[in-house]
Amino acid sequence: MRKLGLYIHWPYCAKICPYCDFNIYRARGRDVDGLVAAIKTEILKWHSKMPSRKLTSIFFGGGTPSLLLPSKIGEIITLCEKLWGFEDDVEITLETNPDDAAIDKLKWFKKVGINRLSLGVQCFSDNGLKELGRFHSAADSFNATENARKIFDNVSIDIIYARPNQNLDEMQQDFIIASEFDVDHISPYQLTIEPETAFARKAARGALIPKPDDEAGEFYDLAGKILDELGYKQYEISNHAKSPDKFSKHNLIYWQSQDFIGIGPGAHGRLGGVEDRIATLNHLRPDEYITAINKTATATIEYEKLSGSDAAREYYLMGLRLNNGCALLMNDGVLNHEKLSTLIDDGYIAKDGNIIKITDNGRKFANYIVSQILD
Ligand SMILES: C[S@@+](CC[C@H](N)C(=O)[O-])C[C@H]1O[C@@H](n2cnc3c(N)ncnc32)[C@H](O)[C@@H]1O
Numbered sequence: 001m002r003k004l005g006l007y008i009h010w011p012y013c014a015k016i017c018p019y020c021d022f023n024i025y026r027a028r029g030r031d032v033d034g035l036v037a038a039i040k041t042e043i044l045k046w047h048s049k050m051p052s053r054k055l056t057s058i059f060f061g062g063g064t065p066s067l068l069l070p071s072k073i074g075e076i077i078t079l080c081e082k083l084w085g086f087e088d089d090v091e092i093t094l095e096t097n098p099d100d101a102a103i104d105k106l107k108w109f110k111k112v113g114i115n116r117l118s119l120g121v122q123c124f125s126d127n128g129l130k131e132l133g134r135f136h137s138a139a140d141s142f143n144a145t146e147n148a149r150k151i152f153d154n155v156s157i158d159i160i161y162a163r164p165n166q167n168l169d170e171m172q173q174d175f176i177i178a179s180e181f182d183v184d185h186i187s188p189y190q191l192t193i194e195p196e197t198a199f200a201r202k203a204a205r206g207a208l209i210p211k212p213d214d215e216a217g218e219f220y221d222l223a224g225k226i227l228d229e230l231g232y233k234q235y236e237i238s239n240h241a242k243s244p245d246k247f248s249k250h251n252l253i254y255w256q257s258q259d260f261i262g263i264g265p266g267a268h269g270r271l272g273g274v275e276d277r278i279a280t281l282n283h284l285r286p287d288e289y290i291t292a293i294n295k296t297a298t299a300t301i302e303y304e305k306l307s308g309s310d311a312a313r314e315y316y317l318m319g320l321r322l323n324n325g326c327a328l329l330m331n332d333g334v335l336n337h338e339k340l341s342t343l344i345d346d347g348y349i350a351k352d353g354n355i356i357k358i359t360d361n362g363r364k365f366a367n368y369i370v371s372q373i374l375d
């Protein structure tokens with residue numbers, strides 16, 4: 001049976017970070033109750049289309065879903081449980097900003113059903129947070145991680161590295177601090193200058209100089225090495241965990257091309273196997289999303305059956321992000337077998353029976369390698 005996860009997008013943030021290009025909007029003056037009601041309506045509609053499945057995971061992402069009152073998060077979780085029911089080891093994650101992580105609020109999130117916290121720490125130093133244009137302090141990073149560790153059995157933190165002014169020692173320090181809190185999972189993300197963000201404008205006028213690729217590559221290599229030594233084994237390009245039971249069940253659904261429904265403004269979904277994979281996308285703007293839901297109970301602006309080759313391409317793009325790789329598909333029509341053989345001979349890809357995976361030598365160039373083997 002295929003696994004099913006729900007991604008629920010909460011698009012509001014107290015302030016907008018200068019590097020972020022997610023589907024986000026300033027929270028002030030927004031119709032919070034209207035959006036929660038629309039999200040519930042969309043959940044009911046999706047359940048009516050696919051009623052006989054249990055949920056493997058729910059992921060509240062954003063934006064900043066931790067801005068929501070825990071009681072609202074609880075109403076959504078209760079609705080999902082009542083409709084679909086949960087697998088025994090269901091994973092319910094909340095992305096949380098460090099300034100929303102007071103101990104009483106975290107206790108309340110746990111009480112309403114959240115069992116995994118993904119904290120957007122980004123950095124444990126005031127200098128680094130300032131460079132990133134974050135609105136919380138290093139003290140918030142420390143307090144939030146400490147509180148999360150006290151309340152949750154499953155804590156993940158996001159760290160952004162390879163900032164323009166960062167050195168290798170400073171990056172190492174962030175990982176050491178994270179490990180001292182004994183968090184279960186770390187997602188180190190290399191700072192990316194996304195088009196049309198404040199950082200992209202700053203870079204265009206020369207006020208921000210991103211690290212050149214070779215230097216960023218050095219940061220990537222060292223990040224992997226340190227995290228490994230600290231006991232956080234890499235299982236995906238940007239994800240490390242203390243043990244396999246702490247791998248993100250929800251994200252595995254993406255990487256293993258299982259089923260996920262995208263709920264909320266701008267959320268993407270994917271349903272069905274490679275031969276009949278459906279891709280969905282919702283209205284991006286919250287007001288348009290709410291209006292569409294109130295009219296028709298759906299908000300999809302795209303509901304498309306992917307061609308076999310597009311679905312196969314996506315399957316390899318996602319599956320090869322995992323250290324364990326993925327199984328070869330029968331007659332996929334997109335793999336260039338000649339290039340695959342060359343990359344295997346050169347030691348960048350390993351093949352074991354039906355499974356292909358990118359080797360440790362190749363991981364840093366994963367995107368390039370995958371682009372080479374896909375026609
Ligand atoms: C969509 S954000 C939501 C998390 C939460 N709102 C927060 O900021 O703490 C998820 C994660 O993506 C990462 N991220 C967002 N933009 C990025 C960028 N341009 N470069 C690297 N990482 C980025 C950050 O680590 C962030 O925690």
Ligand code: SF4
Pocket residue numbers: 012013015016017020021022024062063064097120
């Ligand atoms: S990084 Fe997080 S808090 Fe900052 S704008 Fe993006 S989603 Fe919002």
